[in-house]
Amino acid sequence: MKLCLVFTLVFADAALGAIEKRILGSLPCKTDRQYHVKIKSDQRKTFCGALLLNTHWIITAAHCGGQRLTVTVGVNYDAPFFSNPFTNTDKQTIETKQQFVFKEEDGLPHDILLIKLNKPSDAKFPTVSLPPEECTRPEQSQQVKVGGRGAAETSKDKPPRKLMCAITEMSTCGDNDKPDSKYHSDEATTMCAFKAGVESCYGDAGSAVEYKGLLYGIIVSNPTDKCANPIVMLDICFYRKWIDKIMKENI
Template identity: 60%
Template sequence: MKLCFLLIVMLASAASGAIEKRIVGGVSCKKDRQYHVQIESLQKGKSCGGSLINTRWVITASHCAQQLVKVTLGLNNDVSFFTKAWSFLKGSSKKLEQNIQINQQFTYKDEEGRDHDIMLIKLNEDMSAKLPTIKLPPVECQRPEPSQQVEVGGWGAKTADVTKAKKPSSLKCASTDITACGENDKPDDKYHSDESTTMCAHKPGVEACHGDAGSAVEYNNVLHGIIVSEPVDKCANPIVMLDICYYRKWIDETMLKNP
């Protein structure tokens, strides 16, 4: 019975994904971004992406959480339908969905106590070491230079009302180019940002949509940014992101202090 139910759900999801749009200008990620996670508010209305950086920690944008959220892992895993079905029947798939309390969410605060739009989420339990993660750059890293190509991805909906948007069937990936940020290219006013923390990327036809915030920005297959663009009534181009290199030491320190 469980197996039949799972088959129906997966087929329905695949059918609805054919008309859904996200990361405009992109193509299916296929086997890429298997580290991607989805973060959803349990109070509904908010959906974001995130990245698994090791067996216990996820990185995302702060505005994606700061409340009780559900984190779903393994959505883009390169495993067969039968493997997923067997995992479901054994009950181990439940581990891939975890409700995360606020006390397990860590937003970066600068020396003046201002929040930045970047967060680490500690999972309730360790994930399997076989689950793909994204590699972090070295502590003394440098951000990509202007005109350098970076990869973005996401599972966001193009429509503003995500409660009515159908769940897409696949993660979308696209390439875009690092560019200078404009005066209004920044996270929400609730969060501090300046030219030392914020990067932007622009390429005609490539946009981030509602639900893509929190997703990873890859450069040379390494995590170098977090999308913080949070468009409401239309998609965003340029795409605004935070520079991981600025926060690299904080990432290590936060995980060390909260084993």
């Protein structure tokens, strides 16, 4: 379970009698990343991560959308001890008309997606902070934080329960390090991170890349048979003005 961010350990969960995959070099996020959102495709039965930007909007990878989705806000919410357990998550069904993909003038999409919620989520759920509009991506070798609920060897119909976190480093992308071929990719939009053992697995796409406590990237690596390292990400700074534009135009 996790951002398969790393070589995996077999961990026996005696209470449940289950064996799950954990990642070496990563730890449960605990109260970190409380903005994390779970996305499930109702048709394709696939899973992704996403981030709560504010009470109305979440952001993820475009390949996680394009059909009816079930989004669950609050999956890592650190709820007060005496809170009502039935209000500690917010699950909504999202149609395609509420999904916004960045596209080139010729219509070629980028692998980034804004989703407008049907109704505002409760203000108690923490959100992720965006960098300034004129931001620039972290420089090479800078450490960034990644996290996710992906798993190397668990059922794709049942993603791991816990969100896992790890630290990796910005690196140069190789010739084959890019989003799926149906999405636009160039040096201005795509960035990569590498650290031995830290990998992105099935279910981690759409999750956040944090730098200095702010959202600087979205994981777009979409592995199926094995985990990915380097981790391929989209540069939020490239899309920063577009994010504000979409949210303002679709109040």
